Amino acid sequence: VVAVRCGSVRVIGSQNFTVLDACRKRAQVDPDRLGGLVAHALWQTPQGWLILGVRDPGTHTPLLARMQDRAIAWKIDVPDGNPLLADEGGPSPVALAGDLVIAGYTLQKDNRQFIGAFALSDGARRWHVEVPGGKRVDRAAAAGKQLLLYAAGSIFVLDVTTGALLRTIGPAPAP
Numbered sequence: 001v002v003a004v005r006c007g008s009v010r011v012i013g014s015q016n017f018t019v020l021d022a023c024r025k026r027a028q029v030d031p032d033r034l035g036g037l038v039a040h041a042l043w044q045t046p047q048g049w050l051i052l053g054v055r056d057p058g059t060h061t062p063l064l065a066r067m068q069d070r071a072i073a074w075k076i077d078v079p080d081g082n083p084l085l086a087d088e089g090g091p092s093p094v095a096l097a098g099d100l101v102i103a104g105y106t107l108q109k110d111n112r113q114f115i116g117a118f119a120l121s122d123g124a125r126r127w128h129v130e131v132p133g134g135k136r137v138d139r140a141a142a143a144g145k146q147l148l149l150y151a152a153g154s155i156f157v158l159d160v161t162t163g164a165l166l167r168t169i170g171p172a173p174a175p
Helices: none
Strands: 002-005 009-011 017-019 037-045 048-055 062-068 071-077 094-097 100-106 113-119 125-130 137-143 146-151 154-159 165-169
Touching: 037 062, 048 071, 062 100, 100 137, 113 137, 113 146
Parallel strands: 094 137
Antiparallel strands: 002 037, 009 017, 037 048, 048 062, 062 071, 094 100, 100 113, 113 125, 137 146, 146 154, 154 165
16 A cells, blocks of 8 residues: 655755645645545555545544545545544544555544444445544554554454454453
8 A cells, every 4th residue: 555645845944845745746636626525645555545534624524535537436424423523633543454444533522532444445334333441542553354453551453344342452441
């Protein structure tokens, strides 16, 4: 998977220069002109570019989309239910697990975090679960049929196909 972050940077000092927007340069995608979303990052997959970003205009809620042949094939809110209850900003964490995109978000009111799995082909939500103990995930990675979440000093191992907790390495989550 090729991953690029969107946005350019202008550096001013003894030498002035601009680091070009990788989304525009490498992917040939304008992250600000995608119709209802703003891209924060693009991941190139065999099915096309996966877009990690936010809804725009309006509240910048976490959003996933996939571009194929220069057009948006699908887009979906990462939060299950009312997206306005989620913190603003792109989905976090995000991982690829075979033909699934795993993406998370945090609720504004109580800081609980949730993870969902989406089919890369059509964006269909496959499952949605709360992170064990409601902890904030620092890192996520897929390994075979398992999803590894590192949160609050523990590693939670989830089944990629169902989201079920298989085991915990480290302190167990509070009930």
